Structure formats: structure tokens, C-alpha cells
Amino acid sequence: GAVVSQHPSRVICKSGTSVKIECRSLDFQATTMFWYRQFPKQSLMLMATSNEGSKATYEQGVEKDKFLINHASLTLSTLTVTSAHPEDSSFYICSARPWETSRDTQYFGPGTRLTVL
Amino acid sequence: QKEVEQNSGPLSVPEGAIASLNCTYSDRGSQSFFWYRQYSGKSPELIMSIYSNGDKEDGRFTAQLNKASQYVSLLIRDSQPSDSATYLCAVNIGRGSTLGRLYFGRGTQLTVWP
Numbered sequence: 103g104a105v106v107s108q109h110p111s112r113v114i115c116k117s118g119t120s121v122k123i124e125c126r127s128l129d130f131q132a133t134t135m136f137w138y139r140q141f142p143k144q145s146l147m148l149m150a151t152s153n154e155g156s157k158a159t160y161e162q163g164v165e166k167d168k169f170l171i172n173h174a175s176l177t178l179s180t181l182t183v184t185s186a187h188p189e190d191s192s193f194y195i196c197s198a199r200p201w202e203t204s205r206d207t208q209y210f211g212p213g214t215r216l217t218v219l
Numbered sequence: 220q221k222e223v224e225q226n227s228g229p230l231s232v233p234e235g236a237i238a239s240l241n242c243t244y245s246d247r248g249s250q251s252f253f254w255y256r257q258y259s260g261k262s263p264e265l266i267m268s269i270y271s272n273g274d275k276e277d278g279r280f281t282a283q284l285n286k287a288s289q290y291v292s293l294l295i296r297d298s299q300p301s302d303s304a305t306y307l308c309a310v311n312i313g314r315g316s317t318l319g320r321l322y323f324g325r326g327t328q329l330t331v332w333p
Contacts, residue, residue: 134319145307145323146263195262199319206251206311206319213262 104130106198108211115186116219123181123214125196131176132198136208137169140193152179176201186218223310225324234333238295242308242324245289251311252284253321254293256304263307267293298331305329 105128115121125135134153138146150171152158158171170182179198183190193215197208226241240254251270255263267282269275269291275282281294291310295302305326313320 136319136321138323145325146309146321148320148322151313151320197319197321206313207268208319208321210262210264215260 104198104200104209106196106209106211108194108196108214110214111212112215112217114217114219117187118185121183121186121216123183123194123196123216125179125181125198125211127177127198127200127209130198130200131202132179133176133201134199134208135173135179136197136199137171137179137181138195138197140195140213146195149181183216186216188218191216191218223308223322223324225306225308225327227327229328229330231330231332232298234298234300234331236298236331238298238302238329238331240293240295240306240308240327240329242291242293243289244291244308244310244322246310246312246322247286247289249310249312252282252291253309253311254280254282254291255307255309255323256302257307257326258304266306295329298329300331300333303330 107126109124137149140146149164150158150160152173160166173179195213197210199208222245232238254267257263269282269284279296283292305328307326308324309321
């Protein structure tokens with residue numbers, strides 16, 4: 103089956119620092135990757151859509167300068183939370199859509215729990 | 220504003236019963252719909268996808284879609300305690316290069332008691 107990994111799985115940082123989260127498709131190539139955020143007791147909220155080799159498309163209300171997304175290859179996308187603050191503490195989940203499918207099938211990574219002190 | 224609404228939970232059913240989960244969506248142009256299961260602290264896992272009106276069955280799970288009513292549901296037959304989780308309804312709102320953009324409902328927490 104299609105596997106998506108995320109690294110790190112958990113990170114704790116001080117307020118004001120930047121944190122990078124990696125999302126990798128391990129056994130398939132992904133033209134499109136998605137980044138979601140989930141606060142406690144709430145549902146997943148789509149943050150941005152990332153296509154390989156082009157700029158990410160951000161959802162309304164998501165600050166592109168705060169959440170930097172890079173999709174430099176067909177198997178790797180990164181999300182950098184810049185100058186993180188406690189309100190950025192959340193569960194960040196990526197998903198990847200294989201390039202060879204015309205359907206919108208996507209596979210989710212295991213998530214990264216970010217805690218900003 | 221594209222919205223996905225799920226019936227409020229939590230839902231509690233005895234083992235062996237049928238659990239019924241409902242979802243409505245606002246974007247009439249949506250073409251694909253998904254049910255995910257999420258255990259606490261974990262990422263969602265896909266249970267069912269449905270694209271056409273009617274029913275789609277996979278084992279103990281049946282998804283039902285009615286595009287005219289903008290309604291999608293999930294039935295879980297012979298519910299097991301291991302089915303206890305939060306069930307998320309998701310609707311694809313993307314097109315073309317953004318195909319796969321999913322809007323999720325808030326989820327319905329299901330508890331199956333022995």
C-alpha cells in the first residue's frame with residue numbers, strides 16, 4: 103500500500119523559533135500534497151495545497167508567510183512554521199496524492215504534534 | 220463558504236447493532252465524498268469513498284450518497300468495540316491541479332459497547 107511518512111512525529115519548541123516538518127511519500131510519486139491542521143476536539147482543516155515545482159495554494163485565513171511550504175520533489179514536501187507561538191500548537195497532518203491517478207485518492211501521514219511553549 | 224456538517228454525537232450503540240452516521244455538504248459541485256475513521260491521537264484512515272448516487276458496500280460498511288439532497292451517510296453493520304472512534308466525513312472541493320482538497324466535518328464520535 104501507499105505509505106506517507108512525517109518527521110518529526112512530535113516536537114516541542116520555544117516561542118519564536120521556527121519548526122520544519124517533512125512529509126514524504128515512500129513508495130509512490132506525489133504531484134500534489136496537502137497540509138492539514140487539527141486542534142484538540144476539532145476536525146481537520148485544510149491549510150494549503152502543494153504541487154511539485156510550483157508555489158503552494160493557501161486556504162483563506164492561512165498566512166503564507168508564517169506557514170512556508172516547499173514541494174521540491176515528487177516525494178517530499180516540507181512545512182515550516184516560522185516564529186511559532188503557543189497558538190500554533192496543533193496536530194499537523196500531510197497527505198499525498200499519487201501522480202498516476204485521475205481520482206482524488208490521497209494517503210495521510212501519521213501526523214506531527216507541535217507544542218510551542 | 221463550503222461547509223460539511225455531521226450529525227452531532229456522541230453516538231453510542233451496543234455491539235452487533237447498526238451505527239448510522241450522517242453528513243450534509245453545501246458545495247453542489249462536489250463530486251467525491253469520503254468517510255474516514257480517526258482514533259485519538261492518530262491521523263485519519265480511509266474507510267469508504269463514494270462518487271455516484273446510491274449505495275456502495277464494503278464489508279460491514281455501506282456508504283450512501285444523494286447529490287440532490289447533498290447528503291452522504293455511512294452505515295456500520297454488526298458494530299464492534301474496535302469500531303469505536305471518531306468518524307469524519309470529507310468532501311472534495313478541489314478541481315484540476317487542486318483535486319483532492321478535502322473539507323472535513325467536525326466528526327461524530329462513536330462508541331460501541333460490549
